[in-house]
Amino acid sequence: MANLPPSHYPDIGHLGEDLVAQWLQSTGWIILHRRFASRWGEIDIIAQHDGQTGEKLLTQHSLRAKRPATANSTQHSLLAFVEVKTRSSGSWDAGGRSAITPQKQAKISRTAGIFLAQYPEKADYSCRFDVAIVYCQRISKNQTAVIATQEALATSSTAEYKFKLQEYILAAFDSSIDNG
Template identity: 35%
Template sequence: MPTTAKRQLGDRGEALVAAWLRQQGWEIVAQQWHCRWGELDLVARHVDSNVGVVFVEVKTRRRPGLDQGGRLAITPQKQQKLWRSAQTFLTEYVAYSDLPCRFDVALVSQGKLATGLHHSPPGEAPLTLVEYIENAFQG
């Protein structure tokens, strides 16, 4: 199946956030992990912290829109799907099942903004990590 422009943009946003997390000392445990409930964009673990496992939902937008840069896309229904996906992940990867967990949201925008982490492969519009929301919602 051919990759759509929307999927390519989302993949680039996830790569930007994964790189940023690695810079912060996080290990990416899984990326684009699928189960029957949906997809977990990023699953990360920080060995030197008591945070445990973080499930990161990445929202990448071409331009600011009516959904506040992706913030409003994290509906209660989406949260439920992420929670179920995380439960399934923890059932499959029991080494992480006893660790504390949280759900974070990363908002990424196309275009170079005054603040934030930027990434721009040759010939492509830059992406900016606009906001990283820790503990964005409770599972």
């Protein structure tokens, strides 16, 4: 069988990000940006969660020192800067976990600082850095075996691939940036 050009294959990473964005929305998050880019790097998903149910979420790490609530009460608002890693079985980097190096964390942190500078109305929100691990499997037309796998948080599929959100790591890494 001939090798097909790269343009023939769907962008697996973007499909994994789509799954994570849909899952976040289904759990009450608002997607503010997808693939937010700066000269420092890119953040796959920037999401916001508002409301009284945020108490547990607010216990997570914060980018900036907590400030007193303002008149518009942003105390219950939370921003999540989400890095999505989509991998197939047998990936070399522990399903994407080991790809979140200190250098990658620094790039994400700097890009988050750029985002907060561009949207100063969100600068007082609590922030955290999350990582989503998505497993991707090519669907074989001849596949008949039943394989037991870990329960997924969410799933989706295309004609050729099945995606599973296997793990969503809250506050996967901590960072302190000064946006001022």
